[in-house]
Amino acid sequence: MTGQRTARRLEVSGIVQGVGFRPFVYRLARELDLCGQVANTAEGVEIVLEGDAADIADFCRRLREQSPPLARIAAVRVSDHAAAQRDGFTIVRSRSAARRTAFISPDVAVCRDCLREMNDPADRRYRYPFINCTNCGPRYTIIGAIPYDRATTSMHGFTMCARCRAEYDDPADRRFHAQPNACPECGPQVALHDRRGRLLPVRDPIARAAELLQQGRILAVKGLGGFHLAVNAVDDAAVAELRRRKHREQKPLALMSADLAHVARYARSDQGEREVLTSPVRPIVLLEKRLPNDISPRVSPQNRRYGVMLPYTPLHHLLLGAGFTALVMTSANPSGEPIVRGNREAFERLAGIADYFLVHDREIYQRCDDSIAAVVDGRPRLLRRSRGHVPAPVFLARPAPPILACGAELKNTVCLTRDRTAFLSQHIGDLQNAAAEAFFRKTIAHLQGILDITPRIVACDRHPDYRSSRYARALRGVERVEVQHHHAHIAACLAENGHLGPVIGLAFDGTGYGDDGTVWGGEVLLADLKTCRRLAHLRPVPLPGGDAAVRQPWRMALSHLVQVWGESLAGLDLPLLEKLSPEQVRVVARMAARGIHSPPTSSLGRLFDAVAALCGLRHEAAFEGQAAMALEAAARDTDDGYPFGWESGGDRVIDTGGIIRGVVRDLRGGVPTAEISGRFHTTLVRLFTELSVRLADRTGVKTVALSGGVFQNRLLLTGLSRTLRRAGITVLRHRQVPANDGGICLGQAAIAAARFGK
Numbered sequence: 102m103t104g105q106r107t108a109r110r111l112e113v114s115g116i117v118q119g120v121g122f123r124p125f126v127y128r129l130a131r132e133l134d135l136c137g138q139v140a141n142t143a144e145g146v147e148i149v150l151e152g153d154a155a156d157i158a159d160f161c162r163r164l165r166e167q168s169p170p171l172a173r174i175a176a177v178r179v180s181d182h183a184a185a186q187r188d189g190f191t192i193v194r195s196r197s198a199a200r201r202t203a204f205i206s207p208d209v210a211v212c213r214d215c216l217r218e219m220n221d222p223a224d225r226r227y228r229y230p231f232i233n234c235t236n237c238g239p240r241y242t243i244i245g246a247i248p249y250d251r252a253t254t255s256m257h258g259f260t261m262c263a264r265c266r267a268e269y270d271d272p273a274d275r276r277f278h279a280q281p282n283a284c285p286e287c288g289p290q291v292a293l294h295d296r297r298g299r300l301l302p303v304r305d306p307i308a309r310a311a312e313l314l315q316q317g318r319i320l321a322v323k324g325l326g327g328f329h330l331a332v333n334a335v336d337d338a339a340v341a342e343l344r345r346r347k348h349r350e351q352k353p354l355a356l357m358s359a360d361l362a363h364v365a366r367y368a369r370s371d372q373g374e375r376e377v378l379t380s381p382v383r384p385i386v387l388l389e390k391r392l393p394n395d396i397s398p399r400v401s402p403q404n405r406r407y408g409v410m411l412p413y414t415p416l417h418h419l420l421l422g423a424g425f426t427a428l429v430m431t432s433a434n435p436s437g438e439p440i441v442r443g444n445r446e447a448f449e450r451l452a453g454i455a456d457y458f459l460v461h462d463r464e465i466y467q468r469c470d471d472s473i474a475a476v477v478d479g480r481p482r483l484l485r486r487s488r489g490h491v492p493a494p495v496f497l498a499r500p501a502p503p504i505l506a507c508g509a510e511l512k513n514t515v516c517l518t519r520d521r522t523a524f525l526s527q528h529i530g531d532l533q534n535a536a537a538e539a540f541f542r543k544t545i546a547h548l549q550g551i552l553d554i555t556p557r558i559v560a561c562d563r564h565p566d567y568r569s570s571r572y573a574r575a576l577r578g579v580e581r582v583e584v585q586h587h588h589a590h591i592a593a594c595l596a597e598n599g600h601l602g603p604v605i606g607l608a609f610d611g612t613g614y615g616d617d618g619t620v621w622g623g624e625v626l627l628a629d630l631k632t633c634r635r636l637a638h639l640r641p642v643p644l645p646g647g648d649a650a651v652r653q654p655w656r657m658a659l660s661h662l663v664q665v666w667g668e669s670l671a672g673l674d675l676p677l678l679e680k681l682s683p684e685q686v687r688v689v690a691r692m693a694a695r696g697i698h699s700p701p702t703s704s705l706g707r708l709f710d711a712v713a714a715l716c717g718l719r720h721e722a723a724f725e726g727q728a729a730m731a732l733e734a735a736a737r738d739t740d741d742g743y744p745f746g747w748e749s750g751g752d753r754v755i756d757t758g759g760i761i762r763g764v765v766r767d768l769r770g771g772v773p774t775a776e777i778s779g780r781f782h783t784t785l786v787r788l789f790t791e792l793s794v795r796l797a798d799r800t801g802v803k804t805v806a807l808s809g810g811v812f813q814n815r816l817l818l819t820g821l822s823r824t825l826r827r828a829g830i831t832v833l834r835h836r837q838v839p840a841n842d843g844g845i846c847l848g849q850a851a852i853a854a855a856r857f858g859k
């Protein structure tokens with residue numbers, strides 16, 4: 102022995118349990134000839150090392166560099182320890198009580214090692230659709246309670262056979278303490294059922310399911326966090342039939358392909374996109390179409406992109422291995438209700454939609470939709486943070502008291518905080534029916550249970566009628582913080598960037614309840630985590646018919662026209678007006694002009710709707726944001742823009758009249774839609790850059806945060822970021838949570854923490 106014998110204690114926090122961390126530590130210590138032990142504790146993992154000081158230093162370096170793929174080390178605290186002439190290195194069995202505050206891993210796509218075994222005819226798990234190991238497999242979706250042990254998961258009913266048990270017990274095995282460990286002898290099995298739910302006697306249900314898909318049938322396929330509805334994506338008739346049965350006319354359907362080579366047949370991807378596609382999260386990634394291709398045009402109509410994912414369960418791999426270019430794999434959630442998760446539930450709720458059901462007997466405890474990501478400016482942005490991310494925390498800059506933040510109404514997620522961590526729930530969805538609200542309540546209860554958090558503070562939106570807010574207001578024995586919607590958007594962006602503010606916040610979305618009781622959505626704020634001041638906003642225009650105007654963008658177009666030309670629009674010669682009956686024009690123009698059933702809104706999302714409708718891109722919107730997406734998809738690059746100004750001299754109220762005049766003039770002049778859309782985007786970039794620079798000079802605040810659903814628009818996001826940075830402004834954007842209302846709960850929690858924290 103060369104160096105001096107010393108001892109150190111390492112306390113590792115982060116995601117270090119249930120991810121193969123202790124076997125990794127064990128192997129590393131053995132390799133470096135270090136003595137000591139490793140154990141799970143309340144905060145993470147505790148390691149005691151004894152040996153050569155240089156080797157211990159080496160260990161500490163490699164601990165971070167070589168930690169298992171699923172581990173996420175938040176901090177390592179090193180302290181001196183009494184040397185005790187320890188002999189060898191051991192893994193100490195965990196005391197179950199000690200695990201309560203440790204992190205639970207999200208679900209992870211099947212790993213390469215497992216796939217290799219699954220494809221090896223000599224392996225005992227050859228073609229076994231539930232193969233998994235310490236580095237991969239189901240986690241969050243099979244956990245019913247803590248501590249995370251097999252007994253508390255939906256694997257509890259499957260008793261490990263002797264060989265599985267031996268793997269599970271061996272610290273050197275790659276299945277050491279892999280809770281869902283199983284094999285064909287002892288684990289879950291797949292089965293095929295017909296449309297009435299009757300079991301079909303087939304030898305290889307997956308192979309038969311693939312044949313049925315080849316024949317154009319619609320299959321319900323049980324996945325990790327719920328059921329998908331699957332059809333062969335190149336079979337136009339099958340896709341049409343799926344849309345008809347699902348009553349889903351327009352919204353893009355997600356695709357799944359076996360590997361990148363198959364994806365390349367119909368979509369383009371760059372390095373960044375391929376990294377996200379192949380990451381263990383395996384989200385749906387938005388990719389540009391490669392045309393022409395074999396995919397049914399009904400998969401993603403009027404859209405430049407497909408949502409594409411790679412297989413993430415062994416079952417997916419086996420199914421896709423049958424040679425499809427792609428399968429449509431869309432969440433099975435009839436009529437906007439939560440995704441179907443149980444077998445019997447599937448037979449009932451998907452009756453009349455699915456021809457066959459490919460199911461299995463491992464229960465899904467937590468439903469969890471696929472996550473959705475897009476790579477913008479080389480970095481992944483989340484549009485939906487769900488499977489594969491949940492319940493991994495977002496780390497906060499400052500410790501927070503225990504808070505429950507209830508989120509918004511659409512794309513709802515909830516958030517719980519503990520110390521310096523915020524845990525966001527999976528995508529719960531739109532809280533507009535009883536089933537969604539039940540899911541919302543259940544998710545809150547479940548997360549409180551598995552995270553062992555009893556909230557002292559509840560945060561919610563100020564909206565009087567959001568179901569999430571009503572839930573919060575009904576809670577007793579907690580402090581309540583009601584947060585303005587757009588303040589929450591900006592606070593979410595601050596929180597995930599570890600920024601405390603103040604910033605100039607550009608909060609652009611479709612709808613949010615404003616402090617003056619009107620509908621906001623084109624807001625320029627001066628905000629930190631405690632306070633928020635509205636510095637500027639779009640001039641409010643009437644929303645003729647309220648929600649009807651969200652579904653019918655043409656109403657917004659008329660409303661904007663009325664702002665410029667007054668109630669009588671008959672003389673305007675515009676393609677849009679020709680598509681409407683004179684009666685429709687008269688009635689809606691009158692509503693807009695006189696404010697009848699027309700709440701005012703400063704929403705930028707609605708301005709997008711109006712311009713899209715004027716251009717004839719979307720008359721009606723089958724889902725929120727559809728018109729805006731069509732407008733973005735149509736745009737071409739241009740330096741030209743429209744004039745903009747401020748109402749009555751100041752720079753508080755942005756006058757959009759110049760934009761509408763410009764668009765109308767271009768339409769009459771035969772300017773192509775692509776150019777008009779390009780000019781519209783250019784105008785917004787200029788407008789908000791100019792305004793931000795001016796406000797930055799006035800306030801001395803040189804940081805701008807971008808949040809709200811409108812920032813799913815990549816032209817606006819990239820364009821604005823670029824020009825702001827060129828003007829010397831620091832730009833904060835979302836990376837870990839969506840810019841849309843799916844990120845709102847984090848902002849609510851951050852604000853509540855700032856108000857109630859020490």
Ligand code: ZN
Binds near residue numbers: 214216233235238
């Ligand atoms: Zn594995």
Ligand code: ZN
Binds near residue numbers: 261266
């Ligand atoms: Zn077994």
Ligand code: FE
Binds near residue numbers: 586610809810841842
């Ligand atoms: Fe919003």
